Amino acid sequence: MAARSIGGAPVVDDANRVVGMLRDDDLIVSDVRLHMPTVISVLGAYLELPSSAHRFDEEVRKAVGASVGDVMTPNPETCSEDDTVEQVATALHEHDVSRLPVVRDGNLVGIVSRGDILKEIVKKGP
Secondary structure, three states: OOOOOOOEEEEEOOOOEEEEEEEHHHHOOOOOOOOOOOEEEEOOEEEEOHHHHHHHHHHHHHHHOOOHHHHOEEOOOOEEOOOOHHHHHHHHHHOOOOEEEEEEOOEEEEEEEHHHHHHHHHHHOO
């Protein structure tokens, strides 16, 4: 995304249906608090409690972004090709997002960003 100066992208399944949005800030981990696994000593052996080890594994996986599915925003708002510029601008503002996937019959056909909206407004003029 950085190489192409893209701040976000839709995530689709095998049928081209939008299942999430990945934003550049989803890839940046800040203020991560890892809960270290609980270890107990039994007869001189040290054992991790399975539930705390699982929680730790999940937190580490999330922190390092093991997969897009781990860090994406699931079920994002979408818009349609038939939506007006005003409707899309309102949706971007109301949902506090920079871009929306454009779908037709549930399938991804494009993406529209705040920048696209501004260009269209400037092009049309007052």
